[in-house]
Amino acid sequence: MLLTLDILTTAAILFIVSIGLLAIFGVLKIINFAHGAWLTVGAYCAVVTAKLGLNPWLALPLAFLVGAVLGGIAEHFIIRPLYRRPLDAILATWGLGIVVGQLVTLGLGRDVQLTPNLYAGTVAFLGVDYSAYRLVALGIALVIGTMFALAIERTRLGLSARAVIMNETLARSLGIDTGRVRLVVFMIGAGLAALAGVLLTPLTSVDPNMGVAWLIGAFMLVMVADASYLALAAACLVFGAAQVLISTFVSPILGSIAIAVLAALVLRISPKGFSRA
Amino acid sequence: MAEAMTDATAAAARVAPAGAALALDNVASGYGAVSIVKGVSLSVAPGEIVALLGKNGMGKTTLLKTILGMVALRGGGITIDGQALGTLSPAKLVALGVGYAPQEQPLFQDLSIRDNLRLAVPSDRHLPAALERLFGHFPFLKDRLAQRAGTLSGGEQKMLILGRALMLRPRLLLIDEISEGVQPSMVERLRKVLLAERDGGLSMLVVEQHVAFALGLADRYAVLKLGEIVDSGSTKAPDAQARVIDHLAV
Numbered sequence: 001m002l003l004t005l006d007i008l009t010t011a012a013i014l015f016i017v018s019i020g021l022l023a024i025f026g027v028l029k030i031i032n033f034a035h036g037a038w039l040t041v042g043a044y045c046a047v048v049t050a051k052l053g054l055n056p057w058l059a060l061p062l063a064f065l066v067g068a069v070l071g072g073i074a075e076h077f078i079i080r081p082l083y084r085r086p087l088d089a090i091l092a093t094w095g096l097g098i099v100v101g102q103l104v105t106l107g108l109g110r111d112v113q114l115t116p117n118l119y120a121g122t123v124a125f126l127g128v129d130y131s132a133y134r135l136v137a138l139g140i141a142l143v144i145g146t147m148f149a150l151a152i153e154r155t156r157l158g159l160s161a162r163a164v165i166m167n168e169t170l171a172r173s174l175g176i177d178t179g180r181v182r183l184v185v186f187m188i189g190a191g192l193a194a195l196a197g198v199l200l201t202p203l204t205s206v207d208p209n210m211g212v213a214w215l216i217g218a219f220m221l222v223m224v225a226d227a228s229y230l231a232l233a234a235a236c237l238v239f240g241a242a243q244v245l246i247s248t249f250v251s252p253i254l255g256s257i258a259i260a261v262l263a264a265l266v267l268r269i270s271p272k273g274f275s276r277a
Numbered sequence: 278m279a280e281a282m283t284d285a286t287a288a289a290a291r292v293a294p295a296g297a298a299l300a301l302d303n304v305a306s307g308y309g310a311v312s313i314v315k316g317v318s319l320s321v322a323p324g325e326i327v328a329l330l331g332k333n334g335m336g337k338t339t340l341l342k343t344i345l346g347m348v349a350l351r352g353g354g355i356t357i358d359g360q361a362l363g364t365l366s367p368a369k370l371v372a373l374g375v376g377y378a379p380q381e382q383p384l385f386q387d388l389s390i391r392d393n394l395r396l397a398v399p400s401d402r403h404l405p406a407a408l409e410r411l412f413g414h415f416p417f418l419k420d421r422l423a424q425r426a427g428t429l430s431g432g433e434q435k436m437l438i439l440g441r442a443l444m445l446r447p448r449l450l451l452i453d454e455i456s457e458g459v460q461p462s463m464v465e466r467l468r469k470v471l472l473a474e475r476d477g478g479l480s481m482l483v484v485e486q487h488v489a490f491a492l493g494l495a496d497r498y499a500v501l502k503l504g505e506i507v508d509s510g511s512t513k514a515p516d517a518q519a520r521v522i523d524h525l526a527v
Contacts, residue, residue: 159388170385172367
């Protein structure tokens with residue numbers, strides 16, 4: 001039972017961390033290597049909120065807003081001029097991630113920061129005592145996933161985003177402002193990354209480079225999912241399960257590289273990853 | 278190869294009457310280091326259909342994409358209703374009343390017909406009126422809005438592409454090989470719709486390889502060969518068909 005809960009909550013956290021990266025990859029066709037930086041910024045929003053003595057839950061909307069605004073600025077000034085040079089855009093986002101990490105260090109120091117738990121304690125759940133916060137994170141992942149699915153399937157922006165993913169040339173020729181779609185999706189993706197940063201604070205320490213480790217895992221998951229959010233959910237479950245099982249029964253160190261190794265294997269066997277299912 | 282074009286042909290092609298719906302003046306464009314369209318001058322008067330004929334790879338589609346701003350203009354000028362096109366985005370062109378029926382990957386195959394049509398209107402508010410107009414031309418689409426566009430037959434897809442381009446009441450329509458792979462009875466339906474729209478004042482530049490369809494539809498024709506116009510004239514001229522077929526022969 002404990003194992004099942006561990007797998008589900010691990011998958012939920014992976015999903016929260018990678019969904020923003022997936023949205024940006026699908027629409028802009030670049031891997032946003034600054035994703036880890038937005039995540040760090042979000043985590044520091046939680047730190048700042050705590051220092052100001054505000055309700056820690058306020059960090060969630062604050063982080064989303066800060067992430068979206070910074071993402072919008074980055075898209076406009078850094079990504080947009082490189083639309084036709086996707087490799088340079090990837091390099092630029094990597095550089096941007098380093099710059100943001102350094103700015104955070106300059107502003108708030110390189111020390112590991114502690115934040116109050118958003119939801120402390122344990123609850124008895126299906127016969128085991130389990131971390132209440134991990135269950136909350138599972139719930140939040142389901143909410144984010146559902147809202148994301150509704151936005152994609154039911155809204156006009158979602159339809160435009162799907163059109164850009166499927167055939168950008170046709171979307172443009174029909175008069176869709178693909179530049180606006182890219183900007184909005186980038187802002188939402190960066191906002192979601194910052195949101196994920198806040199949600200990670202009770203589970204991990206906050207430091208200026210915390211985003212990098214999560215970025216690698218999210219990158220692997222998105223490569224396997226190939227722009228389909230359902231495939232991403234499946235990938236999070238499978239790889240999350242592998243991570244938990246290997247960590248529990250073999251070694252936590254092997255568990256931490258399980259995602260990267262498995263993703264490489266999956267892509268070697270099936271280049272389109274999970275999206276064909 | 279500009280010298281291959283006779284002076285008479287060049288002069289005929291360059292007649293750009295004041296108030297032309299579309300006027301191309303010595304337009305050049307291409308991809309990367311490759312020059313595709315090499316100085317094309319052509320005009321379409323209001324309510325006129327001009328057929329642009331030529332074999333595969335002669336630059337017909339590239340010329341349409343240049344007018345639409347999807348391929349960069351490298352030389353010459355383009356005016357629509359007297360308004361010079363600098364760097365107008367396709368969105369602005371749609372707002373100006375320019376419709377486009379593309380040939381390559383013209384539909385979102387995996388989306389429903391309704392979603393395909395929604396993507397062609399500026400907001401969902403415009404959809405009911407646009408659909409009414411579409412059903413006026415192609416009533417069979419009425420009961421099939423939920424169907425995936427990719428499940429329509431080839432001819433039905435062409436009707437959807439044309440209907441979509443007509444939904445927003447364009448003033449100028451650019452059509453890329455709408456008759457390609459369509460059975461004769463359906464080609465005739467497309468022709469009737471286009472002629473009715475022409476009589477309603479719509480101007481069209483129709484790219485075609487189907488000579489009989491193009492000459493039966495258009496008021497004037499031009500033949501594009503290796504990026505240049507090598508012949509043009511009235512489709513009513515007795516020798517028009519023979520001349521076009523001669524140009525299209527290997």
